[in-house]
Amino acid sequence: MAQTTDSDEDTDLPRRKWKQDPDGVRSNILQVAREIFAQKGLSGTRIDEIASRTSTSKRMIYYYFVDKEGLYREVLADAYRQTREAEDALELTGLPPEMALRKLAEFTFENHRRSQDFIRLVMIENIHEAHHMPDSEKISGENSSAISMLDVIYANGVAQGIFRPGLTAVELHWHISALSYFNVSNRATFSHIFGGELFDEAGQATLRQHVGDMILRMVLV
Known part of the structure; x- marks a missing residue:
């Protein structure tokens, strides 16, 4: 039976959170993205920066919002x-x-x-x-x-x-x-x-x- 290392558990934490609380993860992404988009605009914002400040991964951001423009549109809709x-x-x-x-x-x-x-x-x-x-x-x-x-x-x-x-x-x-x-x-x-x-x-x-x-x-x- 393969052992689970501490690093494996740490890597899996965002995935667990995504499965257990998808609405919370999505809300967290929108909140962080709103702050960064408002500061740097669409062209000046990088998905990597948003991911680094959320409780999820870059892959999950693309899963929820497809691309940066899709995320930006959702941020606008959520702000209104x-x-x-x-x-x-x-x-x-x-x-x-x-x-x-x-x-x-x-x-x-x-x-x-x-x-x-x-x-x-x-x-x-x-x-x-x-x-x-x-x-x-x-x-x-x-x-x-x-x-x-x-x-x-x-x-x-x-x-x-x-x-x-x-x-x-x-x-x-x-x-x-x-x-x-x-x-x-x-x-x-x-x-x-x-x-x-x-x-x-x-x-x-x-x-x-x-x-x-x-x-x-x-x-x-």
């Missing part, structure tokens, strides 16, 4: 999905329309601020002209949840005579996203030119409130 899930977890039902809209706008600002790798991924994919974005049917559900939420809030506000008619949920989503996105995407250059005061905790709290103020002033009668 996590953002929408965080929005869906907000308790907005039953709130007055103006309060619900402010809460969603300020949440988006804060969530983007604390998910800077997501913004960097979006920045990189815009450079690529959205060439690697997942198929629309794969992410439309996650995206439409945000639009549906805004649609309900805005429709309730119009029906109650609080919000002016003539706007759409997509427009509101654009304005909220634009303000929240710029805060992260242009932080380095903006603070280099004007200083970093707006990016400390007090400055960010002020900007977050201003985002809510601006969105409300745009829709209020």
